[in-house]
Amino acid sequence: MATSIISAPITVPFNEYKWLWATWTVREIFKSVDIFPKSVKIMYKYNDLPYGLSTTTGRNFHDDLLALNLTDDNGSRISFVDTNDRSFLRGYQPYWTNSGILSPPSLNNNKIVVTPLGKALATGKFSFSEYIKIIASRFQLPSLITQYNDYQAWLTHGVVFKPFIFTLNVLVELYKQGGFANSYISEQEMALILVPLVPSMTPNQIANEIISWREGHPSFNLSYLYTGFATVSNTYRNIKEFLQLLSIGGLLVNTNMLVKSFSITSGVVTSTTSNSNCYFLNTFTNGKWGQSSSSTFVLTEIEDFCKDAENLGYFAYNSTLQERDHKLKFIEYMGAFNSNTFIPTTSNPDINNYIDLLKMNKQIIFAGAPGIGKTKIALDIANTLQTNGELAAAETILFHQASTYEDFIEGIRPSIDSANLSYSYKTGKFKLICEKARENKSQYYLLIIDEINRGNISSIFGELIFLLEPAYRRPEYQIELQYTGDYFYVPENVLIIGTMNTIDKSAVELDLALRRRFKFIYLHPDSKVIKDELEKLSVTINDPAGVPVDIPKTHENLNNIIADDPGLGEDFCIGHSFFLPKPNINYDEGFLLDIWNFSIIPLLNEYILLSPRFKTTLTDYGFNIYRGRISDFDLSSMFNTMAQLSR
Structure with missing residues (x-):
């Protein structure tokens, strides 16, 4: 049984202390x-x-x-x-x-x-x-944003702490002292016990007092605590929001249950029981309430997170x-x-050449088969510009058959309020980017349009197509827009990168007016990229006989077969990214089998519908065709086919 160490009335260090918590x-x-x-x-x-x-x-x-x-x-x-x-x-x-x-x-x-x-x-x-x-x-208290005028006064009392981290530390101590059943805190316990005791007690001591209260230890007198927290409704409500944030962030799990509670009448606190919102430390191995047992491993992760946060220091x-x-x-x-920390830097030696071309022409399109890294190169360009301090912002959008001028530039769009349908003016993403670029001419604004040829380009760009021309990107060439009548031009510091999948013949062809305003860079599958990445990670996969499988050569020769087929051609070659390693996944024979069965073979099945001759060619290399479809590999058939392709 926990024993209370409180022997005298608790007072807060200064009158404004309770508002420290209220400002979140x-x-x-x-x-x-x-x-x-x-x-x-x-x-x-x-x-x-x-x-x-x-x-x-x-x-x-x-x-x-x-x-x-x-x-x-x-x-x-x-x-x-x-x-x-x-x-x-x-x-x-x-x-x-x-x-x-x-x-x-x-x-x-x-x-x-x-x-x-x-x-x-x-x-x-x-x-x-x-x-x-x-x-x-x-986040720390006090906060300079909402408490600036009294910040120095609070510092003299030594009240500087990280409330979210402190609360988590108390919950960790509750787990250690009372097990999972005690690793929660109710909203009232938060307001009436944890918050007032922060200046004078450690998380370990506060956890002891909470358990002492729950167990009804006779030496623990709740009236010692500062009950003013619960008498001001706004303050109490705001304190609860610390728990709510930790809950929606997945660090706590919220549930309603019958617990020991408080009743406050005329400043006098009495014990009662009631259904209350309680927030458990989320130590579940799969993060879901009632679906997995509590884990001390997850508890250690939470402790490490708290230690790292404390090591960050304070503002x-x-x-x-x-x-x-x-x-x-x-x-x-x-x-x-x-x-x-989140975007890997690129090692592509052509990136700087692409950037020079983009700056000169203002818009480029990367075209090629799926899996050759078109979008990745576009993102690498954005990352390089950002690293160099040249990029203010980058946006990525996807064109599709339903994309319109109203989405891209401006227009009237429907909005639903309850049962009422109304229409309002909306500013499109491209118009907004151009407005930002005019406000900040010292940096570039980049728009990446993925699958640019899937949209109806003439309809989406409308009268703005000619404004993309580098020579016309000046105020004197501004034009009147259809809906608002605003005069509009495309600033020189707006850059556009499009990506185009050449394999998808259902996508629309770009009209000549747009083609003339974009520089096209056709990308091709590169087996050397696979070779370099596998060597970098020291990946070697051996067949049952102990012979190393030549994955880059397999990829190269498969593409040679596809390119030589009169019904397919180079546009249908398979990108190298299909065979590249993935983060946090072991590159082994099982991973390789999944690449074939879930990525490559489904693609090849589409190809044999386009070129009947291609079916015969695949059979010659060990692919099993059954009822007009390529059968999935097992390990044996995969190694056999790869051996034939790599000769």
Whole structure:
């Protein structure tokens, strides 16, 4: 049985202490994994553009948010404009700033400025749960954003801590002292025990007090604690949001159960029992409640995460800075993101040549068969430009048969509010990129259009096709747009990379007007890339006789057969990326068998429908054709066919 060490009334170190916790106010934005990422993507869409309900882009920004039809906990639609008609970022500014996503417009010439961390989340460089871990490891109290005026006063009391990490450490100690059954905290325990004791006790001691309370130890007197936390509804509500964030981030698991609780009447606390929201430490091996046993291995991972967060240290306060500069420094600390951690640098020697061509012509298209790395090269170009400090932003979109001018440039689009159908003006992605580029002429803005030939190019680009010409990318060549009548031109610092799959004959051919404005780079499968990657990883696969399998030669000769077939040709060659190693997967005979059965053979089955002669050729190399289809390999037949192909 836990024994309380509290022997005298507990007092907080200073009167404002409770508001330390109250300032992590995120209202609806963090209560759903659906609301937050969608909102961030809209912010990123309007990044670097003028903000405010009095501006066109500001109104379009709010319209796009409303079009998401997001609802709060009560099912009511989130308006994103409060009762005083304050715009979204102004009314919610501290919440977004503390979340590391936004640098307030008021500090950035009234523009929407998304932090590198926000951009990375919006573009999918990591998952939402990974983002939550980043914020949990950085956010500290007091926060310069919402508590700047009293920051120095709080520092004199020594109250600087990371509330998410501290809470996790308490839960870890609850697990160690009382097992999984005690590794939870209720919302009231959080507000009335954990929060008041942070300045004076360690996580180990606080866990002991919580268990002592649950076990009804006679020496533990709850009235010693600072009950003012529960008497101010806003403060209590905001404290609960620390638990909610850790829960939607997957670090805690929320459930409702009957537990020992509190009743507060006229400042007097009495014990009771009630159904309460309780947050368990997520030590499940598969991360799902009730579907797997608790794991001490996962507990160790959580402990290591907390230690790493503590080792990061705290934001360094510098009293000589002006308030604006100090806040910007804190925002930079919260919203930092190193993209090189997530995007591998390229070793392609042609990248710089491609970049030179792109800068000169403003738009290029990579064309070729599937699996040759067209999209990867485009992303490598973006990464190289970003590393060199030349790139302000990059966007990736996919063209398809339903893509329209209204999506790409501007137009009237339907929006559904409950049972009502209405129509509103929407700014397309390309128009937004051009507006951003005009605001910042010192850096490039890159648009990557994947599968560019799948869309109806003439319809999507409309009257803007001739504006792509490098010689016409100046204000004097601006034209009037169809819907708004705005005058528009494409800035010189807007770059476009398209990718085109030459194997898909169902995709539309690019018209000559567009072809003339793009430089085409035809990429071909390269077996040497496979050879280099396998040698780099020291990968060798032997057949049953102990003879090494020549994977690059197999790939090369298979493509020779395809290229020589009169019904197919070079456009149908198989890209080298099919045979490249994948992260965190062992490159062994089982992996190789999966490549053949789930990637290569299905493709070859499509080819034999296009060229009956090709079926006979494959049979000569050991492929088994049954009822007009190539049979899947087993290990024996795979090694046999690869041996014949590599001769």
